[in-house]
Amino acid sequence: MEAGNPSSSGVEEPLDPQTERALGFVQMLLEKMEMDAEVSLAPDDGEGSADEIRLEIEGPDAGRIIGKRGSVLEAIQYLTTRVAHKPGEPRKHIAVDAEGYRARHEDQLADMAKKLARRVAKEGKVITFDPMTARDRRVVHMALKDIQGVRTESHGEGPDRRVQIIPVKGAAAPTA
Template sequence: MDNRTNLDDYLAGLGISDADESAPPPPAPDAAPAVAPALGAAHEDPRVVLERFLRGVIARIDPELSVTVTQGEDALEAEITGEHAARLAGRDGRTLGALEVLAYTVLAKLEGRSEQRVRIDVGGYRKRQADTLSKLAERLAVQVAKSGEPHELQPMPAAERRILHITLKEHPDVMTESVGEGASRRLIIKPRHG
């Protein structure tokens, strides 16, 4: 069985690769991983560590991609851009989510950085997702206001629920509430009383 084909099939299933032959060859088995240097000294700027880690990862996926890291209000924010950057999000953002977990883990290795939040966007995926969720919230708010009946959404990650909460925070006719535990946590949009 050809390992190259199996790897390409796997990456294509994640939405990372088109399984084309122009992909860079895999590193030699005895070569040191490109991401190992990201675990720098505890005094190293977390932005530098995050950028180095992400550059190491994307260099193996698509060397044409670039990364920019900034300090946001409540998290380090990284933007990965390039012609095929959006493919790095994977199906339903799963690959992007996994990349964020790995990046957080790398930063957590630094002394005193375990509380550092990380947000990564690839090719505007998170922005488009936030816009879609905001529009959904507004449509559902109109529906709930008209019917007077609450609407319960399917379970969703905290970041997605937060977008809906923020979108409807000041809405005069509806309010939001999160219910449930863990992966079953979901949002309810209900009429605002009074």
């Protein structure tokens, strides 16, 4: 487990309490699961934001931590969020990834959404995705927010919530 963030001067900066709780919880979970893997803060690649804690799990057992279609990883992220957030603190978004799985998945989802958006803009027909997690819905909304000729909406409740890509009448053809 990492103790802090290296600053530009190479000196370790102390972690905020939410980050410490998140790192400590995932490390404890990996030990209890008897997984040969380590958790650390993901390096700052410019993708994250100041209100986000990004954890990366790496090691021989990291593939098992992902689970079928990311289900175990999703559960770990949910539990980590519940443990790390305390009342009265500003909430930071927590993202837990293993061997880059989530990043690859999100890139593929965004690419697919853009292709479908071009089709919606061209054909004028609504496309509705299968139910997806809140994080996946957000990926679709963010990927399409600047695409001309379409808009997105989420419909449904709980695990049945879906994203729709809807043509915007009178809009020009998509630019992306």
